[in-house]
Structures are given as C-alpha cells and as structure tokens.
Amino acid sequence: xxxxxxxxWVDIDAVLFDLDGTLVNSEPVWFEVAREVLLxxxxxxxxxxxxxxxxxxxxxxxxHLRERHGVTAxxxxxxxxxxxxxxxxxxxxxxxxxxxxxxxxxxTAGRQAxxxxxxxxxxxxxxxEHHAWADALHVRFGVDEVPRPKPxxxxxxxxxxALGIAPxxxxxxxxxxxxxxxxxxxxxxxxxVGQAHPTLKAHAVxxxxxxxxxxxxx
Numbered sequence: 001x002x003x004x005x006x007x008x009w010v011d012i013d014a015v016l017f018d019l020d021g022t023l024v025n026s027e028p029v030w031f032e033v034a035r036e037v038l039l040x041x042x043x044x045x046x047x048x049x050x051x052x053x054x055x056x057x058x059x060x061x062x063x064h065l066r067e068r069h070g071v072t073a074x075x076x077x078x079x080x081x082x083x084x085x086x087x088x089x090x091x092x093x094x095x096x097x098x099x100x101x102x103x104x105x106x107x108t109a110g111r112q113a114x115x116x117x118x119x120x121x122x123x124x125x126x127x128x129e130h131h132a133w134a135d136a137l138h139v140r141f142g143v144d145e146v147p148r149p150k151p152x153x154x155x156x157x158x159x160x161x162a163l164g165i166a167p168x169x170x171x172x173x174x175x176x177x178x179x180x181x182x183x184x185x186x187x188x189x190x191x192x193v194g195q196a197h198p199t200l201k202a203h204a205v206x207x208x209x210x211x212x213x214x215x216x217x218x
Contacts, residue, residue, distance in 0.1 A: 004204040007189055010217045013169045015106045016159050016183075019117035020054075021175040022193055022209075023099045023134070024127045026090060027054060030082065030119070033089050037081045041073045054176050057118045057149030083122060090126045098209030100133040102173070107136055109216035112163045114139035116155040118178065121145055139163060151181035156188060173209075174202075 021027045031050045038045050049069060053061040062075040106113045114137065117124045121142030128134035139162050146154040160167045172183035175193045180200045183190040192202035193209055206212055 004191065004206055004212055007171065007191070007204050009215065011169060012111065012171045012189065012216070014112040014114065014160070014163050014165045014171070015102070015214075016114050016116050016156055016170050016172045016188065017103070017137075018172075018174045018176070018179045019115050019124055019127060020119055022096060022173055022179075023103075023115065024093050024095055024131070026093050026119075026123070026127045029089050029093055030086060030123065033085050034078070034082050037078050037085070038071070038073060041078070043071055043073050045069065045071070054178075056178055057143045058120075060149065060178075083120065086123055087126055090123070092130055093127055095131055095133075096209060098211070098213075100131070101213050102209050103133050103137065105214050105216070109214075111216060112139075112165065113137055114141070114159040114163060116141050116159050116172075118143045118150045118155075150176075150178045151185070153182050153186035156183055156186035160186070160188070 017023050035045050049065065052068065053064055056064065058079050065071040103113060115124060119142060121140065121144055124140050124142045128137065139159055141155045141158050143149045146158050148154045156172055157167060160170050167187040170188040171191060172186065172188045173191045173193060174180050174183050177197050177200060180190065180192055180197055180202060184200060190202040192205045196205045
C-alpha cells in the first residue's frame with residue numbers, strides 16, 4: 001500500500017467523493033431517524049446495527065436487517081417515512097473535518113469534483129445544502145440515479161463519464177467497505193479514509209481528511 005504522497009497527483013484530473021461519513025457526518029443522523037421510525041412499528045433496532053449497514057444501499061440494508069435482526073416490518077414504507085423526516089433532521093448536519101479543505105483544494109487546482117452516494121439524491125442534496133463550499137459540487141449521483149448501488153461501480157463510472165474523465169484519472173475518496181469495493185471496481189485510484197480494510201486494499205489510507213491536504217501538481 002502506498003503512502004498518500006505517492007499517489008500520482010499529477011495524473012489525477014478529478015476527485016470523486018463519497019458523501020456519508022466522508023464529506024458530512026450524516027450517518028448517525030439518518031440511522032437515528034430510521035431507529036425512531038422502526039420503533040413506532042414495534043422494532044427496537046440495536047445501535048450496533050449502524051456499523052453493520054454503513055455504506056449499504058436501502059435494499060441491501062433492508063435485506064441485512066431482515067436476515068440479521070429479524071425485522072419483518074414493511075421496510076419500503078419505513079424508508080419512505082425516513083426520507084419524509086430527513087429534511088428537518090439533516091438541517092445543519094456538520095461537515096467532516098477536512099472536507100471543505102479537500103473540496104476547495106481540488107477545485108482551486110483546476111481539477112473537477114463529484115459526489116457519489118449510496119443514499120438517495122434527496123438525501124445528498126439535503127446534506128450538502130447548508131455548506132457553501134459544496135455549492136460547486138454540481139455533479140452528484142444518488143443511489144436512485146444509477147442502475148446498481150455500491151458495491152457495484154456504477155455510481156463512480158457515471159460520475160467519471162459525466163465529468164468527461166477516464167476512471168483511471170480519477171481519485172475516489174471513500175470511508176466504507178461497500179464504497180471501497182465499488183471504487184476499486186471502477187478502475188479509479190482509491191483513498192480510504194479511516195482504518196485500512198483487512199481484505200480490500202486501497203491505493204492509500206488516511207486516518208482522517210484533515211490529516212493531510214492534497215497538493216496537486218501541474
């Protein structure tokens with residue numbers, strides 16, 4: 001595994017950012033809303049389920065909750081209610097440390113940027129609308145805008161295509177195992193934020209975004 005300084009910064013024309021847990025700290029917010037809705041239909045979802053479903057799309061997360069926790073509620077109805085309540089819950093959701101600096105450094109260097117999420121597009125927009133630094137992130141893909149969710153590479157391939165840049169000239173910044181798998185499958189360079197994954201090998205690992213600021217070279 002290479003150090004982050006060894007990534008081919010001169011060859012990177014775009015940075016594709018995951019959203020939840022990478023740019024904004026929205027993971028705990030939507031999970032607590034989901035727990036609240038599930039509790040109203042008689043399901044007391046344990047807090048440890050959060051770490052189990054981080055990075056999953058709603059269908060994959062639903063299947064996991066049914067198999068692992070025996071949830072029998074109508075999860076489609078649950079997710080609809082979660083989405084209805086999210087606007088209020090996500091108001092003012094904080095950015096992850098270093099997120100603003102990374103986005104600004106990318107754009108200042110003349111590189112392009114996009115957001116690719118396993119959350120629905122509505123949640124993507126709600127999570128970013130309170131952050132002025134995110135206004136320039138015009139290219140965004142939610143899970144409902146691509147054929148297959150992460151761990152399939154569709155979102156990252158769509159973002160690269162929308163930017164007009166080959167995937168191998170993109171850097172993906174991800175925090176979850178599901179997203180890491182998708183990023184690696186896309187053919188892009190991959191930076192894992194947080195702990196290294198034991199089986200999925202990113203090209204570089206950074207403990208947190210604010211631990212290093214990218215320096216692009218012409």
